Amino acid sequence: MILKKNIATSDSGFIFNPSTGDSYSSNPIGSEILQLLKQGNTPQEIKKVILEKYDVENGQFERDWDDFKNQLKEANLIEL
Amino acid sequence: MNTSSPKLVVAVTGLNAIDSPGPGVAVIRSLRDHFGNDIRIIGLSYETLEPGIYLHDVVDKTYQIPYPSAGAEALYHRLQYINSIENLSVLIPNFDAELYNFIKLIPSLDTLGISTFLPTLEQFDARDKINLYRFGSEYGLDVPKDKVIYNVNELYTCAEELGYPLVVKGKFYDAIIAHTMEQAQKAFYKLSAKWGFPIIVQQFITGTEINIAVLGDGKGNTISAIPMRKLYITDKGKAWAGITLEDDALIGLAHKFVQSTNWKGGCELEIMRTQEGRPFIMEVNPRFPAWIYLTAASGQNQPASLVRMAIGEEVPPFKTYDVGKIFIRYSWDHITTVEEFQKISAFGEL
Numbered sequence: 127m128i129l130k131k132n133i134a135t136s137d138s139g140f141i142f143n144p145s146t147g148d149s150y151s152s153n154p155i156g157s158e159i160l161q162l163l164k165q166g167n168t169p170q171e172i173k174k175v176i177l178e179k180y181d182v183e184n185g186q187f188e189r190d191w192d193d194f195k196n197q198l199k200e201a202n203l204i205e206l
Numbered sequence: 207m208n209t210s211s212p213k214l215v216v217a218v219t220g221l222n223a224i225d226s227p228g229p230g231v232a233v234i235r236s237l238r239d240h241f242g243n244d245i246r247i248i249g250l251s252y253e254t255l256e257p258g259i260y261l262h263d264v265v266d267k268t269y270q271i272p273y274p275s276a277g278a279e280a281l282y283h284r285l286q287y288i289n290s291i292e293n294l295s296v297l298i299p300n301f302d303a304e305l306y307n308f309i310k311l312i313p314s315l316d317t318l319g320i321s322t323f324l325p326t327l328e329q330f331d332a333r334d335k336i337n338l339y340r341f342g343s344e345y346g347l348d349v350p351k352d353k354v355i356y357n358v359n360e361l362y363t364c365a366e367e368l369g370y371p372l373v374v375k376g377k378f379y380d381a382i383i384a385h386t387m388e389q390a391q392k393a394f395y396k397l398s399a400k401w402g403f404p405i406i407v408q409q410f411i412t413g414t415e416i417n418i419a420v421l422g423d424g425k426g427n428t429i430s431a432i433p434m435r436k437l438y439i440t441d442k443g444k445a446w447a448g449i450t451l452e453d454d455a456l457i458g459l460a461h462k463f464v465q466s467t468n469w470k471g472g473c474e475l476e477i478m479r480t481q482e483g484r485p486f487i488m489e490v491n492p493r494f495p496a497w498i499y500l501t502a503a504s505g506q507n508q509p510a511s512l513v514r515m516a517i518g519e520e521v522p523p524f525k526t527y528d529v530g531k532i533f534i535r536y537s538w539d540h541i542t543t544v545e546e547f548q549k550i551s552a553f554g555e556l
Contacts, residue, residue: 132452134530144452144529146414147435 127195128205129163137161143203150201155180156194163204214241215292216513217248217320220300220496221258221265226442227496227535229300231258233509234265236502240510248292254551260542267292270554278307282314294320296516298509300493303378305330323424323471323516325492332467333490335375335406345466347459348486350478352408361390364407373408376401383410411488413480415439416451419494419501420460421508423515424470430506430524431460433477434497437532445497445535450504452529459485472498472508497533504531 129135134142139157141150152160155176162172169191177187198204216237220228234247249268251259259268269288272280288294297320299308308315309324332341342349350373353364364372365387374393375381378401384390394405415436421429433456438447460475472494478486494509501508506524514521550556 142530147437147449147451 127163127169127198129160129198130203130205133203135160135164141201141203143201146202148201150203159194213244213246214513214517215246215248215295217250217288217292217294217297218265218300219250219252219271219298219304221249221251221256221268222253223257225440225537226444228256229494229496229498231261231264232496232499233298233300233494234258235499236507236509237513238264239502240507241513246292248288248294250288250297251550254547257540259550259556260540260546268550268556270550274301274304274307278310281307282311285311285315285320286318289318289320294318296321296323296513298322298494298512299324302492305492321516321518323512325467325470325473329467329469330492333473333492335489336377336404338487338490342487345462347463347466348484350409350411350486350488352406354404354406355394356403356405358391358394361387361394361407365390368407368409371410373410375406375408377404377406381408411478411480411486413478413486416456416477416479416485417445417448417495417497418456418460418475418477419498419508420464420469420473420475421511422464422467422469422471422473423521424468426465426468427523428461428464429511429515429521430501430508431457431464432501432504432506432508432527433457433460434500438534447532447534448497448500450500450527450529450531455483456485459487463487463490472512500531500533501527503533504528 132144134144139152139154141152159172162175173191177184218230218233220230222228223231237245246266249258249265250271251268252271252273258265271284297315299305309327309330312322312324315322331337336354339349339352351368355364371383371385372390373381374384374390374397376397380397382393384393398405416433418431418433420431423429433451433453434448435451436445436448440446463475474491474495475487476489478488498508504527506527511521546556
């Protein structure tokens, strides 16, 4: 899962797709995941970071992760 | 800047900055951005309540000109008179309906010393919505299938070949989406009564509406192409806000269009990008769009480049522009006096 290279993101969670003109906003965790994706981390590496940093059950996180991935896919922001 | 040299005098039409705006005021704003005080703007108006006439920091002087239906000769005589006072350097027409007369007058305007930078009549006719499908097929551009019809009974063949919904379009303006034969027939009668014949029946394409402002040098080179997605659309289908996009496929399409046609001057490609990302050309407007100032704001001042080419300067193609630049249109109640209104109404000048 790679964030498309021209997607602009900000620390505040604002996401802009310059190819379509669409913009979105994400919550702080979503924003952190996007930054990690931009830095070239793999999904496995990102999951490890989040699970270590936050108090979250693995099963719950996997469900949230799939949901977030689907939203990114739907918004045409990632290449799978 | 050299203040001793004579000012560039540019005449501009389309001063109707209304809810369905003409491009004139935006063109002038772009020119003033580039040329600063070294330009004098002459407005050419048709109606007495075109807002640009009364905006004296936008237009230095306005003259009324005859409606396009009066013909090219009447227009020429009026321009000859205006030129005898103003010594025009360049003229930029901005309405579809007036372009035919202005293009016909290019040689006569040349002899008056007035430069233009307009498409040829062949280029103008080829992109006409009546010929658009043939035009697309010829140059390998994606254009929705259509049929040009004169008789209401031909709608049955259209429905068979194109499928529902059908887009029924008037010769000059307006489009109605018809989901049944009854709706298509109603649209046919309504549009033919308003705009005459023929009626264009087009295949319906769904997707994202994108417009591209394009400037061609007449030799196949694209000087500028700026794609914009409408963010807010009025009930007349006009952009009230829009954003510049980065998309190589759209820029490539603009280059292909200019190269295929040797397009000279400004134009606007109306694009529908399908879910699969395929860009269809829905219409080609043969002049700058009303949102043209966005090109100047994002780093490719198309109106100024057109004027520079019209006066014989070499303008190299732009390479970059700001992506994510947004325009938001707004309305403003400009106050004027009955004396001003009387001057333009009675004397045709202000």
